[in-house]
Amino acid sequence: MAMDVVDYEIFGSEMQYVEVELDPGEAAVGEAGVMMYMQDGIQMDTVFGDGSQQQGGFMGKLMGAGKRLLTGESLFTTVFHNEGSGKRRVAFAAPYPGKIIPVRLSDIGGTLICQKDSFLCAAKGVSLGIAFQKKLGVGLFGGEGFIMQKLEGDGMAFVHAGGTLKEMVLAPGESLRVDTGCVVAFQPSVDFDIQFVGKIKSAVFGGEGFFFSTLTGPGKVWLQSLPLSRLANRIILSAPAAGGRSADQGSLLGAGVLGGLLGRDD
Amino acid sequence: MPAFWAACSEEMIDRPFCGRLFGPGLPGTGIPATGSWGEDGRLRVSPEGAEQEELLAENPVIATAGFNAASLRINWQAAGGVYAFIIESEADSNSCRVSAPPETIRYFTSAVGARIKLDRRFRLGGAFLGLILLLPLIGIGVFLLNSDKVADWAVKHISSEQEAQLGELVLTQTKLRMKILDRGPAVDAVNAIGSRLTTGSVHRYRWFVADRPDINAFAAPGGVVVVYSGLIRSAGSAEEIAGVLAHEVAHAELRHSLRGMIKSLGLRALVSLLVGDASGSVFADAATRLTELRFSREAELEADDEALRRLVAARINPNGMLRFYGKLASEQRLSPSAILSTHPATGDRIERLRQEVAQRSENWVPLQVDLGPVRMILP
Numbered sequence: 001m002a003m004d005v006v007d008y009e010i011f012g013s014e015m016q017y018v019e020v021e022l023d024p025g026e027a028a029v030g031e032a033g034v035m036m037y038m039q040d041g042i043q044m045d046t047v048f049g050d051g052s053q054q055q056g057g058f059m060g061k062l063m064g065a066g067k068r069l070l071t072g073e074s075l076f077t078t079v080f081h082n083e084g085s086g087k088r089r090v091a092f093a094a095p096y097p098g099k100i101i102p103v104r105l106s107d108i109g110g111t112l113i114c115q116k117d118s119f120l121c122a123a124k125g126v127s128l129g130i131a132f133q134k135k136l137g138v139g140l141f142g143g144e145g146f147i148m149q150k151l152e153g154d155g156m157a158f159v160h161a162g163g164t165l166k167e168m169v170l171a172p173g174e175s176l177r178v179d180t181g182c183v184v185a186f187q188p189s190v191d192f193d194i195q196f197v198g199k200i201k202s203a204v205f206g207g208e209g210f211f212f213s214t215l216t217g218p219g220k221v222w223l224q225s226l227p228l229s230r231l232a233n234r235i236i237l238s239a240p241a242a243g244g245r246s247a248d249q250g251s252l253l254g255a256g257v258l259g260g261l262l263g264r265d266d
Numbered sequence: 267m268p269a270f271w272a273a274c275s276e277e278m279i280d281r282p283f284c285g286r287l288f289g290p291g292l293p294g295t296g297i298p299a300t301g302s303w304g305e306d307g308r309l310r311v312s313p314e315g316a317e318q319e320e321l322l323a324e325n326p327v328i329a330t331a332g333f334n335a336a337s338l339r340i341n342w343q344a345a346g347g348v349y350a351f352i353i354e355s356e357a358d359s360n361s362c363r364v365s366a367p368p369e370t371i372r373y374f375t376s377a378v379g380a381r382i383k384l385d386r387r388f389r390l391g392g393a394f395l396g397l398i399l400l401l402p403l404i405g406i407g408v409f410l411l412n413s414d415k416v417a418d419w420a421v422k423h424i425s426s427e428q429e430a431q432l433g434e435l436v437l438t439q440t441k442l443r444m445k446i447l448d449r450g451p452a453v454d455a456v457n458a459i460g461s462r463l464t465t466g467s468v469h470r471y472r473w474f475v476a477d478r479p480d481i482n483a484f485a486a487p488g489g490v491v492v493v494y495s496g497l498i499r500s501a502g503s504a505e506e507i508a509g510v511l512a513h514e515v516a517h518a519e520l521r522h523s524l525r526g527m528i529k530s531l532g533l534r535a536l537v538s539l540l541v542g543d544a545s546g547s548v549f550a551d552a553a554t555r556l557t558e559l560r561f562s563r564e565a566e567l568e569a570d571d572e573a574l575r576r577l578v579a580a581r582i583n584p585n586g587m588l589r590f591y592g593k594l595a596s597e598q599r600l601s602p603s604a605i606l607s608t609h610p611a612t613g614d615r616i617e618r619l620r621q622e623v624a625q626r627s628e629n630w631v632p633l634q635v636d637l638g639p640v641r642m643i644l645p
Binding site: 107108109111113131132133134135136139169170171172173186187188189190191192216217218219220 | 286288289290294295296298331332333334335336337339341347348349350352354384385387388391
């Protein structure tokens with residue numbers, strides 16, 4: 001079926017949101033809870049499953065919803081229809097600092113494999129499925145887990161990534177070693193595997209863990225500089241409420257000495 | 267797969283198959299292209315769009331590639347660099363294989379082999395992970411089925427000294443919760459009745475009276491027996507008290523509380539293994555508590571038999587026990603929590619005991635304990 005063609009604009013630099021323009025009759029699918037604002041004339045409709053038309057019948061819908069649950073998302077998605085007579089806009093905001101990746105699925109062959117939980121919104125008709133990582137080593141140590149998300153269709157899809165985004169094109173046979181957890185999305189033609197860091201010393205003291213992810217071309221890959229889990233880890237570590245250390249800036253002796261002596265007023 | 271192969275092999279070679287072409291000078295995300303094997307055994311790849319010219323692949327290398335090795339990759343070296351033609355769909359892969367020249371068959375064989383190996387390892391791994399997740403559940407099942415054997419085994423390894431220590435611990439804790447008398451006429455009376463029931467026991471029995479209005483008594487491991495004053499007050503004769511004491515002594519001698527403890531400890535450990543660190547959660551609590559009750563119900567019947575045996579051996583009239591159970595039954599009718607109480611329907615138990623008692627008509631020796639003054643002094 002023909003996908004709805006949507007125009008979009010991305011605002012913001014580090015904490016972005018995407019504004020999607022819908023022609024009359026067009027619709028966009030958003031992850032539950034990411035809508036930021038919508039203009040008059042846009043109808044919001046919550047549907048069970050992913051809102052794509054491919055799944056027939058109740059069981060099909062149930063399966064689709066179950067898959068969405070597996071990828072860590074809500075059972076429901078929200079469809080935004082433009083019921084008005086002119087162009088209307090609806091905006092979706094990324095839930096944590098990072099970049100929004102716009103991907104026209106028809107440009108990359110119709111399928112995109114991405115990190116679970118990274119889907120933001122898409123033109124109606126894009127199907128959101130799951131792709132099981134069948135390589136055990138990659139599932140266990142690749143940092144992305146066994147369950148990945150598969151976006152299929154030929155419209156626009158938006159996924160979000162943490163930190164700064166790096167888009168890379170790998171030539172046939174070209175490979176790239178990536179820290180585990182930093183892979184956001186890739187074309188299905190890309191080989192996703194893991195590789196031991198090489199030396200026990202590096203594995204134990206190098207701070208990169210025991211494995212790298214390796215991506216081998218051909219195809220396009222999207223990398224994130226700051227996975228949310230890493231950011232969350234750092235925040236917890238430095239949160240005084242969670243037993244972290246509060247380091248005041250500008251202290252002459254640094255936070256360690258004076259801050260430790262004077263700063264503990266809680 | 268073999269059926270598909272047979273159906274296709276009768277068709278002409280030179281079947282086109284769709285895929286995506288990557289290579290020098292092409293967009294990084296690849297372009298759609300159609301491939302076909304020529305008569306001369308060379309692969310011809312024609313990209314979509316008029317401006318791209320057809321490519322001829324020399325000495326192509328074919329392998330599985332991509333996410334989950336789900337697609338087929340045909341690599342070849344050309345003047346500009348390495349080209350890759352990726353075939354994603356299963357049908358196109360089959361078309362490619364069917365029309366491929368004989369010298370490339372080995373590539374397809376190893377590609378299929380690699381894919382089968384990946385699938386098999388994935389299933390094996392999945393089954394293994396599932397087993398690990400299910401292991402505590404299986405453990406609980408096995409434990410529940412064999413809990414008696416496990417408890418027997420564990421109880422056998424506990425010495426009577428350890429049991430006495432445990433009893434001491436229970437006594438200390440009980441003293442914190444209620445007022446315990448360890449001397450006085452009430453304790454003496456209980457002692458006089460109880461010591462006739464416990465001749466020849468490995469435990470050194472100690473008798474206590476708790477200042478509580480409920481009709482109850484309990485035996486801790488190691489010979490600590492506590493009788494509530496409410497029980498003494500409501501008992502009509504010393505034989506009735508003897509019946510209850512015999513029952514509690516039977517619990518202690520059969521090590522029921524120890525076994526119950528071991529069972530519930532084991533169950534708690536397994537449940538917390540299953541639901542994580544949620545031993546205090548409602549679910550874990552309810553699950554373990556319900557099964558603890560089941561242990562007690564079987565134990566009560568066993569204790570009844572043992573109590574009767576002890577009463578007969580001590581030549582105490584067991585009709586006292588029957589009378590007292592009758593009193594309990596009429597009181598229980600007022601509070602209808604029979605299913606969840608630790609005591610099985612008292613009516614059934616009385617009926618069972620009555621038949622047993624009827625078979626033994628001996629010369630009972632009356633107990634020389636006068637409860638009158640004891641009741642007067644009771645706090």
